[in-house]
Structure formats: C-alpha cells, structure tokens
Amino acid sequence: MTTSKTxxxxxxxxxxxxxxxxxxxELLLQLREETARHPRANMQVAPEQGQFLAFLVKLIGARKTLELGVFTGYSSLSVALALPPDGKILAxxxxxxxxxxxxxxxxxxxxxxxxxxxLAPATETLEKLLAESSAETFDFAFIDADKENYYRYYELVLKLIRPGGLIVIDNVLWSGRVTEADIQDLATNAIREFNSKLHQDERIDLSLISVADGLTLARKR
Incomplete structure (x- = not known):
C-alpha cells in the first residue's frame, strides 16, 4: 500500500x-477530500507532495510537462495551476x-x-511522441504509474526531457518495503532495481528525498 502523507x-x-x-x-482541497472517499484513495498523492511538484515546476520555469499516472488528478491540477498561461501537460x-x-x-x-x-498505455504514448520528433522538448515529468514498468517509462521519458530538465518519480521508498528482504513481489523488486539503476546512471544528477512515499529527482545532464 502506498501512502498519502509523508x-x-x-x-x-x-x-x-x-x-x-x-x-x-480550495479546489485542490475539495479534490483531495473527494478522493479520500474513493475505494483506491491510497493512490492519492500527499498535499505537501502536490505543492512540492508545483514549486519545482515554477523553480525551473517549466512550460511543457509530462505526467504518467493521473488517477483523480491532484498532481496534474497542482502542476497545471503552477504553469504559465501557455504551459501544457501531456497526461x-x-x-x-x-x-x-x-x-x-x-x-x-x-x-x-x-x-x-x-488514455492509452503510457509506453505507446511516449514512443509515439518520440516518433513525432518530440525528443528533448519537455521540461518536467512526473512518473507515478505501475511500478513494474518504472524503468521502461524512465528510459523513454529521459529521451523526451531536455538537458537541464527534471524527472520526478513517486513511491521509491514503497512504504519501507524496499528494505525488507522477505518481500519479493514484482512491484517491490521493480522499485529496488529501479533505484539501484538510477544510482549508477551518469546521465543524470540525482536526489532521493523522503517526501510522501519517497520521491526521486533526476535532472538530465
């Protein structure tokens, strides 16, 4: 189970x-309260996390962004409100x-x-963007989708992000399960492998912070 608070x-x-x-x-609060009553409420990002994403978008002056995994839209609404009038999210x-x-x-x-x-598998959408000559045209990306495909998503997104752009990945601490050796399900192992690969990836500057369920910040060099 993921977490909706730090x-x-x-x-x-x-x-x-x-x-x-x-x-x-107020609208973000209303959305958060509605989502809290949803059967899959545990998929909701934490409010401090949404605010942090918006802060990052403003900090780097992002105008063109990606989001993988929308759910009820808290993170995308946070980012959209932070973007300039001509800013766009491809979700x-x-x-x-x-x-x-x-x-x-x-x-x-x-x-x-x-x-x-x-509304399509994210790999299809990302591969289509690359085929349409959108490589290195995005400023910012937030990945919060199925964990088994995290590294595949990351590799595609890295091609789409410009040098100096930022990729943020959610749930990298996975409620602490990444440290428990007896837990060997596909999602947990995928996150462990993902974290290890990014630690060695010289194409990025890296920081993993303990906001919400763990956020990795990867800045493309």
Whole structure:
C-alpha cells in the first residue's frame, strides 16, 4: 500500500508541517477530500507532495510537462495551476473512470485547456511522441504509474526531457518495503532495481528525498 502523507512522521508533527507550509487552493482541497472517499484513495498523492511538484515546476520555469499516472488528478491540477498561461501537460493514464474525476476538477479550475489527456498505455504514448520528433522538448515529468514498468517509462521519458530538465518519480521508498528482504513481489523488486539503476546512471544528477512515499529527482545532464 502506498501512502498519502509523508512516511513515518507522527501525526502531530505531520499536522504541524501542513499547518505552517501547506497553501492548498480550495479546489485542490475539495479534490483531495473527494478522493479520500474513493475505494483506491491510497493512490492519492500527499498535499505537501502536490505543492512540492508545483514549486519545482515554477523553480525551473517549466512550460511543457509530462505526467504518467493521473488517477483523480491532484498532481496534474497542482502542476497545471503552477504553469504559465501557455504551459501544457501531456497526461498519460488508462482509466476513463478515475480520470473522469480529474477532468471535472480541471474544468472547475479553468485549466482543462492546458492538459492533453491520452488514455492509452503510457509506453505507446511516449514512443509515439518520440516518433513525432518530440525528443528533448519537455521540461518536467512526473512518473507515478505501475511500478513494474518504472524503468521502461524512465528510459523513454529521459529521451523526451531536455538537458537541464527534471524527472520526478513517486513511491521509491514503497512504504519501507524496499528494505525488507522477505518481500519479493514484482512491484517491490521493480522499485529496488529501479533505484539501484538510477544510482549508477551518469546521465543524470540525482536526489532521493523522503517526501510522501519517497520521491526521486533526476535532472538530465
């Protein structure tokens, strides 16, 4: 199970963290509260994580971004609100049901025109972008999709991101299961392998931080 708050912080300290740092627009709060009632609510990104993504987008001056794994749209809405008026998100997902919620909030927030949602396997969408000469044209990417394909997604996204661009990958601490040797399921092993490969990847500058369920920041050299 993934987490919708930063790992291992006592509740009182986590609440304090939010109280002195979270600046959550009302529509994001409404979306978060609606998603909390969803049967797959554990897939929701934490609010401090959404704010951090928006901060990074502003910090690097991103205009053209990718998202792999939309769910109900909290991260994409956070990023869309942070983008300049001409900014765009190309968002990949396979669920019409989950992304219908996202679309509703994108419309309410007035950012639907910034988001190009592609309902297809992400590898197909990414390979199509590369075939359309979109290599090194994206500034920022957020990967939060099926863990077994993380490294495949990463390799494709790395080709699409410009030098100096940033890739952010979610769930890399996997609720601590990556450290438990007796846990050998496909997703956990995929994340372990992914983390190890990125540690050795000289094409990027790397930082893994313990926000939410663990975020890897990979800056393309």
């Amino acid at each position: 790992l291992h912080l006592p509740n009182h300290l986590y609440e304090y963290l939010l109280s002195v740092s979270l600046r959550e627009p 990949c997902d396979i669920s019409e049901e989950f992304t219908a919620i996202a679309r509703r909030y994108w419309q309410k927030a007035g950012v639907a025109d910034k988001i190009d949602l592609r």
